[in-house]
Amino acid sequence: MHNKVLLRKRSGWNELYTPRYAIEPLKKYLLKGIVDLTFTKSDYGIERAPIIWCPFDTEESNYVKVFKEWGYTVIHSHIDDGKDFFNYAPEEYDYIISNPPFSIKTKILKRLYELGKNFAMLLPLTSLEGIERNKMYKKYGLKLIILDKRVSFFQGNNSNYFNTSYFCSNDFMNANFNNQQIVFETLDKESIKKEKHQKTHQYYKDLRKENE
Numbered sequence: 001m002h003n004k005v006l007l008r009k010r011s012g013w014n015e016l017y018t019p020r021y022a023i024e025p026l027k028k029y030l031l032k033g034i035v036d037l038t039f040t041k042s043d044y045g046i047e048r049a050p051i052i053w054c055p056f057d058t059e060e061s062n063y064v065k066v067f068k069e070w071g072y073t074v075i076h077s078h079i080d081d082g083k084d085f086f087n088y089a090p091e092e093y094d095y096i097i098s099n100p101p102f103s104i105k106t107k108i109l110k111r112l113y114e115l116g117k118n119f120a121m122l123l124p125l126t127s128l129e130g131i132e133r134n135k136m137y138k139k140y141g142l143k144l145i146i147l148d149k150r151v152s153f154f155q156g157n158n159s160n161y162f163n164t165s166y167f168c169s170n171d172f173m174n175a176n177f178n179n180q181q182i183v184f185e186t187l188d189k190e191s192i193k194k195e196k197h198q199k200t201h202q203y204y205k206d207l208r209k210e211n212e
Contacts, residue, residue, distance in 0.1 A: 018099040018122060019195050022151045023066045025185035026097065026120060026166065029145065029173045030072070049073060053093040053117075055085045056100050063098055086111055094118065099153075099164075106132055112169070113140045120145070120168045127167060141170025144182045151187075152196070 031050045050072060054063045057076040067074045075090045077083035085100075085108070096119040100108045105127050112119045113136055125146075127133065145166035152161050177183055 017153060018062050019152060019192075020062050020066055021187055021191040021195055022122065022147065022164075023063060024188065024191065025145060025147065027070065029120070029168075029176045030070075030095070031173070050094040051075060051090070051092060052095045052097055053077070053090050054098045055083075055088075055096060056098045061098075067097075089115060095120070098122070106130065109133060109136055109167070118169050118172045120166045120172060122151070122164050123167045125163050125165055142181070143168040143170060143172050143177060146182060146184045147187055148184065149187045149192070152192075 030052075052067050052072050052074050054061060054067070054074060054076045056078060057064050058078050058081070059076060061076060064074050064076045075093055077085070077088060077090075079085070094117065096112060096115065096117050099122040102124060105121075105123055108121070109127075112121070128137075145168060147165050150161040150163050
């Protein structure tokens with residue numbers, strides 16, 4: 001029950017929704033061959049295309065939508081659908097990727113390392129701090145995809161900026177990291193501008209509808 005209470009928290013900025021431009025940098029670090037349909041078993045040692053599990057997401061999540069557009073099989077789950085991240089996992093999957101609740105990041109990281117799958121979680125850079133988290137990083141390893149700009153997360157018609165980056169498992173696509181622990185990615189300015197415009201347009205559209 002305690003886990004469910006934590007995951008259901010809606011106070012402050014605990015449940016934030018990720019813009020598409022913050023997901024795009026992941027594309028080069030995922031298994032290649034899905035989008036251009038050149039996937040083969042010999043490439044990756046598995047008999048099917050990779051499966052991405054988004055454990056804090058509904059079907060409306062941008063993670064779910066973008067990964068499907070890229071051609072991946074996506075499994076999404078959410079506490080509101082009765083699937084508690086701390087006691088649920090799909091039978092078969094290869095990646096765990098999402099923007100988790102920031103307030104319980106230590107507990108989430110512990111569970112991720114225990115599951116032993118490749119993961120990438122969008123977390124505040126301050127997640128590097130902390131005695132318990134540091135013990136996990138030293139024991140299991142950590143890779144970082146550092147984003148060059150703060151991400152504007154949204155919640156309803158509100159938004160807030162956070163300095164976040166992707167915290168990845170140590171084996172998260174070694175080849176595409178070129179054996180580096182830290183890589184730096186530039187968020188696309190045009191994508192940011194376009195998404196902000198769409199969000200503003202939708203806000204005023206909803207506002208007009210409310211006033212009709």
